[in-house]
Amino acid sequence: MIRQKMIDQKMIDQKMIxxxxxxxxxxxxxxxxxxxxxxxxxxxxxxxxxTQLASAQVSAFMPNAFVRIxxxxxxxxxxxxxxxxxxxxxxxxxxxxxxxDADWTKVGYESAPVDPKYNxxxxxxxxxxxxxxxxxxxxxxxxxxxxxxxxLIAAAxxxxxxxxxxxxxxxxxVFSGSNRKLTYGQLAGVAAxxxxxxxxxxxxxxxxxxxxxxxxxxxxxEKINGKAVFGIDVKLPxxxxxxxxxxxxxxxxVKSFDDSRARSMAGVRKIAAVPAGIAVIADTFWQAKVARDxxxxxxxxxxxxxxxxxxxxxxxxxxxxxxxxxxRKDGDASSALASAAxxxxxxxxxxxxxxxxxxxxxxxxxxxxDSCEVWTGSQFQTVxxxxxxxxxxxxxxxxxxxxxxxxxxxxxxxxPQSDFVVEAVHVAKAAGVPVKVIWTREDDMQGGWYRPAFLxxxxxxxxxxxxxxxxxxxxxxxxIMAGTPFAAMMMKGKEYDPASxxxxxxxxxxxxxxxxESHQAEIGVPVQWLRSVGHxxxxxxxxxxxxxLAALAxxxxxxxxxxxxxxxxxxxxxxxxxxxxxxxDKPLPKGxxxxxxxxxxxxxxxxxVAEVSVTDxxxxxxxMVCAIDCGQYVNPGIIAAQTEGGAIFGASAALFQELxxxxxxxxxxxxxxxxxxxxxxxxxIETHIVENNEKAGGIGEPGVxxxxxxxxxxxxxxxxxxIRRLPIHLTEAA
Amino acid sequence: MIGFxxxxxxxxxxxxxxxxxxxVIREQLGLTGTKYGCGMAQCGACTVHINxxxxxxxxxxxxxxxxxxxxxxxxxxxxxxxxxxRAWLEEDVPQCGYxxxxxxxxxxxxxxxxxxxTDEEIxxxxxxxxxxxxxxxxxxxxIHRAAAMVAKGxxx
Numbered sequence: 001m002i003r004q005k006m007i008d009q010k011m012i013d014q015k016m017i018x019x020x021x022x023x024x025x026x027x028x029x030x031x032x033x034x035x036x037x038x039x040x041x042x043x044x045x046x047x048x049x050x051t052q053l054a055s056a057q058v059s060a061f062m063p064n065a066f067v068r069i070x071x072x073x074x075x076x077x078x079x080x081x082x083x084x085x086x087x088x089x090x091x092x093x094x095x096x097x098x099x100x101d102a103d104w105t106k107v108g109y110e111s112a113p114v115d116p117k118y119n120x121x122x123x124x125x126x127x128x129x130x131x132x133x134x135x136x137x138x139x140x141x142x143x144x145x146x147x148x149x150x151x152l153i154a155a156a157x158x159x160x161x162x163x164x165x166x167x168x169x170x171x172x173x174v175f176s177g178s179n180r181k182l183t184y185g186q187l188a189g190v191a192a193x194x195x196x197x198x199x200x201x202x203x204x205x206x207x208x209x210x211x212x213x214x215x216x217x218x219x220x221x222e223k224i225n226g227k228a229v230f231g232i233d234v235k236l237p238x239x240x241x242x243x244x245x246x247x248x249x250x251x252x253x254v255k256s257f258d259d260s261r262a263r264s265m266a267g268v269r270k271i272a273a274v275p276a277g278i279a280v281i282a283d284t285f286w287q288a289k290v291a292r293d294x295x296x297x298x299x300x301x302x303x304x305x306x307x308x309x310x311x312x313x314x315x316x317x318x319x320x321x322x323x324x325x326x327x328r329k330d331g332d333a334s335s336a337l338a339s340a341a342x343x344x345x346x347x348x349x350x351x352x353x354x355x356x357x358x359x360x361x362x363x364x365x366x367x368x369x370d371s372c373e374v375w376t377g378s379q380f381q382t383v384x385x386x387x388x389x390x391x392x393x394x395x396x397x398x399x400x401x402x403x404x405x406x407x408x409x410x411x412x413x414x415x416p417q418s419d420f421v422v423e424a425v426h427v428a429k430a431a432g433v434p435v436k437v438i439w440t441r442e443d444d445m446q447g448g449w450y451r452p453a454f455l456x457x458x459x460x461x462x463x464x465x466x467x468x469x470x471x472x473x474x475x476x477x478x479x480i481m482a483g484t485p486f487a488a489m490m491m492k493g494k495e496y497d498p499a500s501x502x503x504x505x506x507x508x509x510x511x512x513x514x515x516x517e518s519h520q521a522e523i524g525v526p527v528q529w530l531r532s533v534g535h536x537x538x539x540x541x542x543x544x545x546x547x548x549l550a551a552l553a554x555x556x557x558x559x560x561x562x563x564x565x566x567x568x569x570x571x572x573x574x575x576x577x578x579x580x581x582x583x584x585d586k587p588l589p590k591g592x593x594x595x596x597x598x599x600x601x602x603x604x605x606x607x608x609v610a611e612v613s614v615t616d617x618x619x620x621x622x623x624m625v626c627a628i629d630c631g632q633y634v635n636p637g638i639i640a641a642q643t644e645g646g647a648i649f650g651a652s653a654a655l656f657q658e659l660x661x662x663x664x665x666x667x668x669x670x671x672x673x674x675x676x677x678x679x680x681x682x683x684x685i686e687t688h689i690v691e692n693n694e695k696a697g698g699i700g701e702p703g704v705x706x707x708x709x710x711x712x713x714x715x716x717x718x719x720x721x722x723i724r725r726l727p728i729h730l731t732e733a734a
Numbered sequence: 735m736i737g738f739x740x741x742x743x744x745x746x747x748x749x750x751x752x753x754x755x756x757x758v759i760r761e762q763l764g765l766t767g768t769k770y771g772c773g774m775a776q777c778g779a780c781t782v783h784i785n786x787x788x789x790x791x792x793x794x795x796x797x798x799x800x801x802x803x804x805x806x807x808x809x810x811x812x813x814x815x816x817x818x819x820r821a822w823l824e825e826d827v828p829q830c831g832y833x834x835x836x837x838x839x840x841x842x843x844x845x846x847x848x849x850x851x852t853d854e855e856i857x858x859x860x861x862x863x864x865x866x867x868x869x870x871x872x873x874x875x876x877i878h879r880a881a882a883m884v885a886k887g888x889x890x
Contacts, residue, residue: 358867679863682870
């Protein structure tokens, strides 16, 4: 204990020295220094994670960037991915706690600050996306846990004067012989004086206690008592709230504005032109919103004033008639189609979609002369910080970004321009005090960065025995990657955007002649990745067309796929599992039908069987049976939740969702015109996981793509009508 | 001055009576568990109780609460002991969590009025609460589970 106190004192001294040495040192820098010391320091920590500010004063041992072991036995896992519902504040701590042999009841989480050590190992920047958090964190978090465990064992061995190899660990303590036990909290002080191990041995999966188990989420308690802090909940002393009058048309700009009424309204502190529009800064949101609505702004409409989505789709149809940029070319599809015994063509269309997170966009900024702090639900910390720094006129290091809980992300909060962060820094400049910018639901829905609308024309042919001989896909739509930090990596050497064609470029079916072509449309509507990205539309077109080919061949759609996937065991695995669990061969009551779809995305294979009925042209989905093969997995409970959520996300888009423009203006404003599936419309959903030892894949997005084609194919089974446009409008179907 | 109680605490505010109750709860009272989602009673994220009735606080003026008792998610229980909270934990319901306060507050009124709700009654009571993450199957299971707890004599 004396030793403990000495170390505590050393820690405090270090902290003082550090502070004194560099008066400008902020908390993040202190963290960096502490962590850079690789476990040599015991630190009394006030971590910048907003969720944990209260529990800050316990001494703790930080063996590496990812874990802090408190003298109070608390194990805090620092998570470098954003929690937006997908469960990373549970699954990533599970990986670390498994190797650490932690007492799971003592494990907590904290959001990582922005620092290169928290970069995504595959993407090289701090980002949450691409259904990649778990597979990319597997080694990182397991090694961090194993390294910490080795140091705690070494500390115990030293205390007891025994060989480290005679020690074992269990549930947050080191044991030796039959009666020696020291808890991790007791060992934290000594462990902090030791050097971290050069190499660590990871556990044999056979002895996993946490990994692979349906462990309950760690963040549920604070999400059911109102305590969880989302970006919109952050409040700083002296903070004002701003609402922005935004252009009604993309590319429009302010000609002039009249704020005479707004200026005199209660609580209004300032009205300022910012690049995003006219910001009304007030004491409260409601005052800012009411005054914003009282502004009179004269807009220069720019070049998009005539933009109309129905005209756009007409243009897309015309473009699909010509040859596009080659994406894939197996054999000679043109000749095969020309000589096919039977042939069909179909054109599939999907609209712009809004991410529509339940928490509308918002961002809090405290801008000072030589520092800037940002609080927001970010999926893209590296880029958001850099963009904020640019506007603030500060170096990156002077900007701290605190990642709060995200009330949904779905890709929208990973904006390459950091639109919602950058504008808040501009508003903070105008405000001169800390400010929170809140987007109304309408602002959020009309603010752009949508899933691009796409047209997908497919031609296919079969021979006399019903075997497909040729397939030609032509896609028309906007590029997502162009102009993003990923463009160079993703589009290297390609003349098309892989995100436009993913999910059809790897068409898995045994068809000898396949051509895939892409037409890139240049339109002034900002577009972005939305949950499952290109797969959100390619799976719909491909899997509906496979059904059309099956019908042409007069074969059962499930058996037809089976026959063409004989060399694709993992596709076949999920397809068979979903069909079997759904009882594909069992008849359904009259008026009901089944549809099936299978798809690969983000490292995982997925198949859905949907059961639907149709009454008065309205589709009701009764049941969805989902099979998922994501290889080695961490938490089957979270996999089921993500698969259910993905199916509902995909079904919402298939049944209800469409953004349309007329005269440059978006015609949808809120949930009543862009509906989300509600509980009374929600089917029963079953998730079945394929057990194997394959490389870990993603889970946040793979549940989405199959929903639309499975439902559309089921609608065909009931009505005989082909669905070729989403959302499903039965009155217009062929 | 508008006076009412929030989670048992007496509040007196000098405020524009047309201000939506939601923003008073969030900004004046600092109870941020009640969420803004749509501002037009479409999504239910802002659901609170006024004298025990589920109300969309984004469209209810603060005046409507005058002289009444408001309960927010922070007042549902002090220690996660409400049967719905216990069931929510058991079923691992939340994903992003943003809509869950509203879901729980709607479910609490349902469970009080219909201690053993059918699926149809759950649909009817919960249709006004949107969840973008798709936690509906778990919400349904959790409500049934909470009802079973209450039936078995679980404290409410």
